[in-house]
Amino acid sequence: AQTVTQSQPEMSVQEAETVTLSCTYDTSENNYYLFWYKQPPSRQMILVIRQEAYKQQNATENRFSVNFQKAAKSFSLKISDSQLGDTAMYFCAFRDIYNQGGKLIFGQGTELSVKP
Amino acid sequence: DTEVTQTPKHLVMGMTNKKSLKCEQHMGHRAMYWYKQKAKKPPELMFVYSYEKLSINESVPSRFSPECPNSSLLNLHLHALQPEDSALYLCASSTGQGRTLNTEAFFGQGTRLTVV
Numbered sequence: 001a002q003t004v005t006q007s008q009p010e011m012s013v014q015e016a017e018t019v020t021l022s023c024t025y026d027t028s029e030n031n032y033y034l035f036w037y038k039q040p041p042s043r044q045m046i047l048v049i050r051q052e053a054y055k056q057q058n059a060t061e062n063r064f065s066v067n068f069q070k071a072a073k074s075f076s077l078k079i080s081d082s083q084l085g086d087t088a089m090y091f092c093a094f095r096d097i098y099n100q101g102g103k104l105i106f107g108q109g110t111e112l113s114v115k116p
Numbered sequence: 117d118t119e120v121t122q123t124p125k126h127l128v129m130g131m132t133n134k135k136s137l138k139c140e141q142h143m144g145h146r147a148m149y150w151y152k153q154k155a156k157k158p159p160e161l162m163f164v165y166s167y168e169k170l171s172i173n174e175s176v177p178s179r180f181s182p183e184c185p186n187s188s189l190l191n192l193h194l195h196a197l198q199p200e201d202s203a204l205y206l207c208a209s210s211t212g213q214g215r216t217l218n219t220e221a222f223f224g225q226g227t228r229l230t231v232v
Contacts, residue, residue: 043204043228
Protein backbone atom coordinates (compact mmCIF):
# COMPACT_ATOMS: atom_id res chain seq x y z
CA ALA A 1 0.00 0.00 0.00
CA GLN A 2 1.13 3.50 -0.73
CA THR A 3 1.98 5.85 2.10
CA VAL A 4 2.91 9.53 2.25
CA THR A 5 4.93 11.01 5.10
CA GLN A 6 5.37 14.65 6.03
CA SER A 7 7.79 14.84 8.92
CA GLN A 8 7.33 18.53 9.76
CA PRO A 9 4.02 19.16 11.57
CA GLU A 10 4.70 22.90 11.85
CA MET A 11 7.05 25.37 10.23
CA SER A 12 7.45 29.11 10.22
CA VAL A 13 9.25 31.49 7.91
CA GLN A 14 9.78 35.21 7.69
CA GLU A 15 8.06 37.10 4.93
CA ALA A 16 10.19 37.23 1.75
CA GLU A 17 12.33 34.29 2.87
CA THR A 18 12.47 30.82 1.35
CA VAL A 19 11.14 27.69 3.02
CA THR A 20 11.20 24.01 2.06
CA LEU A 21 8.55 21.49 3.09
CA SER A 22 9.49 17.81 3.07
CA CYS A 23 7.53 14.84 1.78
CA THR A 24 8.48 11.23 1.28
CA TYR A 25 6.32 8.45 -0.09
CA ASP A 26 6.37 4.74 -0.56
CA THR A 27 5.05 2.88 -3.58
CA SER A 28 5.92 -0.03 -5.81
CA GLU A 29 4.26 1.64 -8.81
CA ASN A 30 6.21 3.34 -11.56
CA ASN A 31 3.54 5.66 -12.93
CA TYR A 32 1.90 8.10 -10.57
CA TYR A 33 1.24 11.74 -9.80
CA LEU A 34 2.39 13.73 -6.83
CA PHE A 35 0.71 16.92 -5.64
CA TRP A 36 1.06 19.67 -3.13
CA TYR A 37 -2.22 21.09 -1.90
CA LYS A 38 -2.64 24.20 0.20
CA GLN A 39 -5.50 24.62 2.66
CA PRO A 40 -5.75 28.11 4.18
CA PRO A 41 -8.06 28.91 7.09
CA SER A 42 -10.80 29.50 4.52
CA ARG A 43 -10.57 25.66 4.22
CA GLN A 44 -10.62 25.46 0.41
CA MET A 45 -8.14 22.81 -0.72
CA ILE A 46 -6.15 24.43 -3.53
CA LEU A 47 -3.70 22.71 -5.83
CA VAL A 48 -0.27 24.32 -5.62
CA ILE A 49 1.77 22.13 -7.94
CA ARG A 50 1.81 18.67 -9.48
CA GLN A 51 4.49 16.35 -10.76
CA GLU A 52 4.16 13.41 -13.12
CA ALA A 53 6.49 10.61 -12.07
CA TYR A 54 7.58 9.91 -15.63
CA LYS A 55 8.91 13.45 -16.03
CA GLN A 56 12.48 14.07 -14.98
CA GLN A 57 12.11 17.82 -14.87
CA ASN A 58 11.00 19.34 -11.59
CA ALA A 59 7.70 21.21 -11.74
CA THR A 60 7.62 24.95 -11.15
CA GLU A 61 4.70 27.33 -10.64
CA ASN A 62 5.78 30.92 -10.06
CA ARG A 63 7.23 31.03 -6.52
CA PHE A 64 6.61 27.33 -5.93
CA SER A 65 8.92 24.59 -7.09
CA VAL A 66 9.52 20.97 -6.22
CA ASN A 67 12.56 18.79 -5.83
CA PHE A 68 11.44 15.40 -7.09
CA GLN A 69 13.83 12.56 -6.39
CA LYS A 70 12.15 9.44 -7.76
CA ALA A 71 14.74 6.93 -6.62
CA ALA A 72 14.71 8.35 -3.11
CA LYS A 73 10.91 8.71 -3.20
CA SER A 74 11.17 12.28 -2.07
CA PHE A 75 9.03 15.24 -3.16
CA SER A 76 9.81 18.49 -1.35
CA LEU A 77 8.15 21.86 -1.95
CA LYS A 78 10.15 25.08 -2.02
CA ILE A 79 8.35 28.38 -1.53
CA SER A 80 10.42 31.40 -2.52
CA ASP A 81 9.73 34.99 -1.47
CA SER A 82 7.18 33.81 1.10
CA GLN A 83 4.07 35.94 1.45
CA LEU A 84 1.59 36.30 4.30
CA GLY A 85 -1.03 34.65 2.10
CA ASP A 86 1.06 31.50 2.00
CA THR A 87 0.07 30.82 5.61
CA ALA A 88 -1.84 27.53 5.44
CA MET A 89 -1.77 23.77 5.93
CA TYR A 90 0.17 22.10 3.13
CA PHE A 91 -0.59 18.52 2.19
CA CYS A 92 1.54 16.31 0.01
CA ALA A 93 -0.55 13.78 -1.92
CA PHE A 94 0.01 10.73 -4.11
CA ARG A 95 -2.18 9.29 -6.85
CA ASP A 96 -1.66 6.04 -8.69
CA ILE A 97 -2.37 6.74 -12.36
CA TYR A 98 -4.14 3.52 -13.27
CA ASN A 99 -5.27 1.90 -10.08
CA GLN A 100 -6.84 2.67 -6.72
CA GLY A 101 -9.90 4.32 -8.22
CA GLY A 102 -8.17 7.65 -8.56
CA LYS A 103 -8.01 8.17 -4.83
CA LEU A 104 -5.58 10.64 -3.35
CA ILE A 105 -3.37 9.50 -0.50
CA PHE A 106 -2.44 12.41 1.73
CA GLY A 107 0.39 13.03 4.13
CA GLN A 108 -0.36 14.32 7.62
CA GLY A 109 0.22 17.92 6.61
CA THR A 110 2.59 20.74 7.51
CA GLU A 111 1.20 23.89 9.09
CA LEU A 112 3.15 26.81 7.67
CA SER A 113 3.11 30.25 9.27
CA VAL A 114 4.56 33.20 7.40
CA LYS A 115 5.53 35.94 9.83
CA PRO A 116 5.75 39.65 8.94
CA ASP B 117 -15.62 26.98 -14.87
CA THR B 118 -13.22 25.17 -12.53
CA GLU B 119 -15.46 25.22 -9.50
CA VAL B 120 -16.85 22.57 -7.24
CA THR B 121 -19.77 24.04 -5.31
CA GLN B 122 -20.91 22.63 -2.00
CA THR B 123 -24.02 23.51 -0.04
CA PRO B 124 -24.64 24.28 2.70
CA LYS B 125 -21.41 25.83 3.98
CA HIS B 126 -22.39 25.19 7.58
CA LEU B 127 -24.83 22.69 9.07
CA VAL B 128 -25.87 21.97 12.64
CA MET B 129 -28.01 18.90 13.15
CA GLY B 130 -29.32 16.81 15.97
CA MET B 131 -28.62 13.12 16.29
CA THR B 132 -32.13 12.23 15.16
CA ASN B 133 -32.21 14.52 12.14
CA LYS B 134 -31.95 13.67 8.47
CA LYS B 135 -30.04 16.10 6.28
CA SER B 136 -28.24 16.13 2.95
CA LEU B 137 -25.05 17.68 1.68
CA LYS B 138 -24.88 18.68 -1.96
CA CYS B 139 -22.02 18.99 -4.39
CA GLU B 140 -22.06 20.20 -7.99
CA GLN B 141 -19.44 20.53 -10.73
CA HIS B 142 -19.69 21.51 -14.39
CA MET B 143 -16.21 20.58 -15.55
CA GLY B 144 -17.33 17.37 -17.22
CA HIS B 145 -15.49 15.34 -14.63
CA ARG B 146 -16.66 11.74 -14.32
CA ALA B 147 -15.13 10.94 -10.94
CA MET B 148 -16.49 12.51 -7.77
CA TYR B 149 -15.42 12.03 -4.17
CA TRP B 150 -16.54 12.61 -0.61
CA TYR B 151 -13.90 13.23 2.03
CA LYS B 152 -14.19 13.78 5.77
CA GLN B 153 -11.65 16.05 7.44
CA LYS B 154 -11.01 16.70 11.10
CA ALA B 155 -9.17 19.84 12.23
CA LYS B 156 -5.48 19.89 11.26
CA LYS B 157 -5.71 16.38 9.82
CA PRO B 158 -5.60 15.22 6.20
CA PRO B 159 -8.85 14.46 4.39
CA GLU B 160 -10.04 10.87 4.73
CA LEU B 161 -11.66 9.33 1.69
CA MET B 162 -15.24 8.13 2.21
CA PHE B 163 -16.68 7.38 -1.24
CA VAL B 164 -15.70 7.49 -4.90
CA TYR B 165 -18.17 7.64 -7.77
CA SER B 166 -16.93 6.83 -11.24
CA TYR B 167 -19.31 7.43 -14.15
CA GLU B 168 -22.17 7.80 -11.67
CA LYS B 169 -21.51 4.41 -10.10
CA LEU B 170 -20.15 3.85 -6.62
CA SER B 171 -16.66 2.45 -7.09
CA ILE B 172 -15.14 2.83 -3.63
CA ASN B 173 -16.72 2.79 -0.18
CA GLU B 174 -14.05 3.06 2.46
CA SER B 175 -16.06 1.09 5.04
CA VAL B 176 -18.13 4.12 5.93
CA PRO B 177 -21.01 3.58 8.43
CA SER B 178 -24.43 3.27 6.87
CA ARG B 179 -25.61 6.47 8.53
CA PHE B 180 -23.80 8.11 5.61
CA SER B 181 -25.49 7.39 2.30
CA PRO B 182 -24.07 8.77 -0.96
CA GLU B 183 -26.05 9.37 -4.10
CA CYS B 184 -25.01 10.44 -7.59
CA PRO B 185 -28.14 11.51 -9.52
CA ASN B 186 -26.17 12.55 -12.61
CA SER B 187 -22.65 13.31 -13.77
CA SER B 188 -22.69 16.82 -12.25
CA LEU B 189 -24.23 16.17 -8.86
CA LEU B 190 -23.19 14.27 -5.78
CA ASN B 191 -25.18 14.11 -2.56
CA LEU B 192 -24.40 12.79 0.87
CA HIS B 193 -27.45 11.86 2.93
CA LEU B 194 -27.00 11.95 6.69
CA HIS B 195 -29.13 10.14 9.24
CA ALA B 196 -28.73 9.40 12.94
CA LEU B 197 -25.26 10.87 13.13
CA GLN B 198 -23.08 10.89 16.22
CA PRO B 199 -21.21 13.86 17.71
CA GLU B 200 -17.92 12.31 16.54
CA ASP B 201 -19.17 12.74 12.96
CA SER B 202 -18.73 16.49 13.34
CA ALA B 203 -16.13 17.49 10.76
CA LEU B 204 -15.52 19.30 7.50
CA TYR B 205 -16.98 17.32 4.58
CA LEU B 206 -15.22 17.94 1.30
CA CYS B 207 -16.40 17.08 -2.15
CA ALA B 208 -13.95 16.75 -5.02
CA SER B 209 -14.00 15.85 -8.70
CA SER B 210 -11.45 14.79 -11.28
CA THR B 211 -11.24 13.45 -14.81
CA GLY B 212 -11.96 9.83 -15.59
CA GLN B 213 -10.19 6.84 -14.14
CA GLY B 214 -9.00 3.53 -15.34
CA ARG B 215 -6.51 3.68 -18.14
CA THR B 216 -6.96 7.39 -18.72
CA LEU B 217 -4.48 9.67 -17.13
CA ASN B 218 -5.68 11.04 -13.87
CA THR B 219 -5.09 14.67 -13.17
CA GLU B 220 -5.54 16.66 -10.02
CA ALA B 221 -8.71 16.67 -8.00
CA PHE B 222 -10.62 19.93 -7.63
CA PHE B 223 -12.12 20.48 -4.21
CA GLY B 224 -15.15 22.37 -3.00
CA GLN B 225 -15.03 24.67 0.03
CA GLY B 226 -16.60 22.03 2.21
CA THR B 227 -19.53 21.82 4.58
CA ARG B 228 -18.73 22.35 8.23
CA LEU B 229 -20.97 19.86 10.01
CA THR B 230 -21.72 19.97 13.72
CA VAL B 231 -23.74 17.17 15.31
CA VAL B 232 -25.34 18.07 18.63
